[in-house]
Amino acid sequence: MIKKVNINTLKKLKESGEKFSVLTAYDFSTAKYLDEAGIDVILIGDSLAMVALGYETTHSISVEEMKIFTKAVAKGVNRALVVTDMPFMSYHCDISEGIRNCGEMLRLGANAVKIEGYSDYILDLVKRLNDSGIPVMAHLGFTPQFLNTLGGYKIQAKTKEATDKILEQAEKLQNVGAFSLVLEMIPEESAKYITENLKIPTVSCGAGRYCDSQVLVSDDVFGKYSEFTPKFARKYGDMRALIVECAKKFDSDVKNGKFPAENEVF
Numbered sequence: 001m002i003k004k005v006n007i008n009t010l011k012k013l014k015e016s017g018e019k020f021s022v023l024t025a026y027d028f029s030t031a032k033y034l035d036e037a038g039i040d041v042i043l044i045g046d047s048l049a050m051v052a053l054g055y056e057t058t059h060s061i062s063v064e065e066m067k068i069f070t071k072a073v074a075k076g077v078n079r080a081l082v083v084t085d086m087p088f089m090s091y092h093c094d095i096s097e098g099i100r101n102c103g104e105m106l107r108l109g110a111n112a113v114k115i116e117g118y119s120d121y122i123l124d125l126v127k128r129l130n131d132s133g134i135p136v137m138a139h140l141g142f143t144p145q146f147l148n149t150l151g152g153y154k155i156q157a158k159t160k161e162a163t164d165k166i167l168e169q170a171e172k173l174q175n176v177g178a179f180s181l182v183l184e185m186i187p188e189e190s191a192k193y194i195t196e197n198l199k200i201p202t203v204s205c206g207a208g209r210y211c212d213s214q215v216l217v218s219d220d221v222f223g224k225y226s227e228f229t230p231k232f233a234r235k236y237g238d239m240r241a242l243i244v245e246c247a248k249k250f251d252s253d254v255k256n257g258k259f260p261a262e263n264e265v266f
Ligand code: KIV
Pocket: 024, 043, 044, 045, 046, 047, 048, 085, 182, 205, 215, 216, 217
């Protein structure tokens, strides 16, 4: 009997000093294979806007689109905790709409949602989501949905003051019930300090070695997405080359009459 990962599992792992793994998935079979591989948390990241849908930034993806991918991924997963990234403008306008949109993701099979940024409004929303039975993974540091207000893809928390500010925000998010925190693109010393001062686990996305967990975009890990690869994304395979190789072989077999063979016809 498979023991499903839940938010308490992650809390216990932090307490015992054990790390956990997080990868993104956007479709049923990838989610199934990541789950089989033992990945602990599967994130339907809004990175899918760029990676799977070819949009320029994450801003373009809608709630309706995220719902389709959430449903597909959730169907493929038995063990991992499934987290849906709430897209731009799906939770910012008002609390009721935010709760409704997040609730839809749980209705479709997610176990939690991820929400970027910090403000009094976000604190209130995280509290209300928790009160409604919707666990929240927070996300600070570089937050792609704030690309335009941050003025570009910039490393955050480079000073002691900026690090203290993130820690203060993280503590408040922890106090209103966030169960974990993604730290994106911050120096590892800053991430270490924040991690050591929080009870909830931190998830590094380009935030170095001392967080409680690491997340990467699976298409970067597989070597499938080739438009842009950040410095912190380690490539473990070359799926682009594999896809091109398989497609070329198929193309050649079709054109040379080698496909289908006798055992492949009715
Ligand atoms: O959208 C995404 O994939 C993410 C993670 C990489 C943290 O937010």
